[in-house]
Amino acid sequence: MDHPLADRIRPQGLDEVVGQRHLLGPNALLRRFIEKGTDANMVFYGPSGTGKTTIANIIAKRTHRTLYRLNATTASLQDIKDIIGDVGTLMAPGGVLLYLDEIQYFNKKQQQSLLEFMENGSITLIASTTENPYFYVYAALLSRSTVFEFKPVTAADVRPAVERALALVQAESPLPLDWEEGVPDYIAHACGGDVRKAMNAVELLYEAAPAEDGKLSLTVADAEQVSQRSAMRYDRGGDAMYDLASALMKSLRGSDPDAALHYLARFLEAGDLITPSRRLLCSASEDVGMAYPQAIAIVKACVDTAMQLGLPEAQLPLAQAAVLLATAPKSNSVINAIGAAWSDVKKGRTGSVPRELQNVHADTTGQERVQGYRYPHSFPGHWVRQQYLPDELAGASYYQYGDNKTEQAAKAYWDRIKEGKGGDAQPGAAAASGGQ
Secondary structure, three states: OOOOHHHHOOOOOHHHOOOOHHHHOOOOHHHHHHHOOOOOOEEEEOOOOOOHHHHHHHHHHHHOOEEEEEEOOOOOHHHHHHHHHHEOOOOEOOOEEEEEEOHHHOOHHHHHOOHHHHHOOOEEEEEEEOOOHHHHOOHHHHHOOEEEEOOOOOHHHHHHHHHHHHHHHHHHOOOOEEEOOOHHHHHHHHOOOOHHHHHHHHHHHHHHOOEEOOEEEEOHHHHHHHHOOOOOOOOOOOHHHHHHHHHHHHHHHOOOHHHHHHHHHHHHHOOOOHHHHHHHHHHHHHHHHHHOOOHHHHHHHHHHHHHHHOOOOOHHHHHHHHHHHHHOOOOOHHHHHHHHHHHHHHOOOOOOOOHHHOOOOEOOOOOEOOOOOOOHHHOHHHOOOOOOOOHHHOOOOOOOOOOOHHHHHHHHHHHHHHHOOHHHOOOOOOOOOOOO
């Protein structure tokens, strides 16, 4: 057993690959590519342990090409030149299939060095990445490749692989080996959709199994120790983090406290307080907004408390904030309003600030100009009719009252004031031009 279990049990045919039915099922595009021996350049995008390397091996066998492997975290431009040097020689008579793992770590020059040989067909590239290739892979290389997205494998799909792995170590074990009934199921669930993690867990569990009465026994308790925290798929700053952040935000917006707590718990398990705190603060204004204006103050207090407490106690104020936001009435009037206003500004629709709103200052003659500003507090209802937007935008409307109790109450109040035209009455004792 010199080689890792994950390599010894690696599938040799497409039907043995765990999961990825959307790519390898009957009549799926990637399966047709492979079965026809198509020399297509590909980018495999998806989490670790989902079959990317396995499928690259199968493709190499089908196309009768020499398989070269490079990992972009350690490979250099010279490594690429050395591989290119083997093209057309006895080392690679049928051409080269280059499997380039973690291509996102190659810089632009390194990626460009492959283009000429991809064009003439002497190199078939299969690049893999755990990050979104449209952000990290050079556009010219992407245009010559087909992108296939690999999905995390379900526990139901992983379990048969775990059982095969257990059967293999059982056959190879010099001592009789058995395991408790719940071991395969626990490992399948704990691996978080990463088949390689599951295989490693089986191997470690076997190696750590104590010999009692001349036999080895694998227990669920030991499986829990071997697999602890392995179900978390989280990469700070990577796609997994942003997916969780998006799921948390959308669960808050969708008023689902259970889902919000679930995604918050995944952040807490990963030890990340910053990302969920930012989403909670954002949701307070973006999704709750004027329907419950106090929410942002409460959420800010919860976030500050969490940062002071640290984990594990930080879970409590953050959970409080999540439940509050998920169960609060919703209004997107704030984001719609600022979005519409900002859109006009970006389009150049600005104009000069009306003279009535400008700061009082002296003109070139040294005389203070008459501003004409009408001070709202000097009028009944603390409101007076006057233009605040620039002339170019006069009459523009950005904010629309939401259909919630709070905003409708504010609308009714101002409708009553403005429809009564109280602001057009004569000013009170205070100066009409008061205030700056």
